[in-house]
Amino acid sequence: MSCGNPHETPCSEVIERMFSYIDGELGEREVHLIKVHLTECAPCMSEHDVDAMVKKLVQRSGGGEVAPDDLRERIMVSITQVRSVRIEMR
16 A cells, blocks of 8 residues: 655555554654654555554454464464555555
C-alpha cells in the first residue's frame, strides 16, 4: 500500500511493522518514525485503526489467555500473507 506521497518511512515498512508498533515491541526510533508517518498518511492511519480494533476484539474474545508461541507465529504469517495480497491488489 502506498498513498503516493513520499515519506521518510515508506508505507510498506509502516504496514509491515504495524502489529509490532501496536504491541509496543519497537525501539524508540522506530516508534517515532511510525508516529510521524501516521500523522502524515491517512491510509496507513486507517490501517492502524483497523489493526488496533482487531487486536482489541481478539483480546476480549480470548478471555485473557495467551496463545502458544507457535500459534501466534502462524497467525502472524497468515496476516502478513493476507496483507501482501491486499497491497498487491491496490
